[in-house]
Amino acid sequence: MKILLLLSLMLYLLLPAYPAIGDDLPMLPSSQPGQLPSINTVNIQPIQEQNISVTCYLGNPNDRNSLGNIMVMSAEAAGSTCNSMYFNCRGACFGCFSDFDLSQDICVDNSGRKFLR
Numbered sequence: 001m002k003i004l005l006l007l008s009l010m011l012y013l014l015l016p017a018y019p020a021i022g023d024d025l026p027m028l029p030s031s032q033p034g035q036l037p038s039i040n041t042v043n044i045q046p047i048q049e050q051n052i053s054v055t056c057y058l059g060n061p062n063d064r065n066s067l068g069n070i071m072v073m074s075a076e077a078a079g080s081t082c083n084s085m086y087f088n089c090r091g092a093c094f095g096c097f098s099d100f101d102l103s104q105d106i107c108v109d110n111s112g113r114k115f116l117r
Contacts, residue, residue: 050073052073052078054071056070056082057094057096058089058092061117062117067086070085070095075108079110080095080111083110093110094109095107096117102116104116105117
């Protein structure tokens with residue numbers, strides 16, 4: 001019985017100090033107090049994409065009919081960006097870039113389909 005009385009006395013003395021312990025910790029952002037943050041309330045920075053050097057080819061890239069080089073933010077945008085940059089393309093250009101893992105060029109058409117050159 002003494003142990004229970006001593007335990008309750010300790011809890012009675014320590015309970016008011018409990019909220020002060022958590023004051024040093026940063027608060028998580030939340031839309032309402034007492035709720036965990038949702039994905040909409042947390043500020044997530046997008047991953048920085050790399051600039052990719054792309055050579056634009058009119059028609060078959062194996063014919064080496066190059067129109068010039070451009071920089072794109074993603075590999076999927078290579079073909080569509082070439083077709084929008086050069087008037088001569090009219091939807092028939094391919095954007096090709098080097099893939100150092102494969103040691104080959106990857107070409108992308110206007111619709112975003114990829115193939116090896």
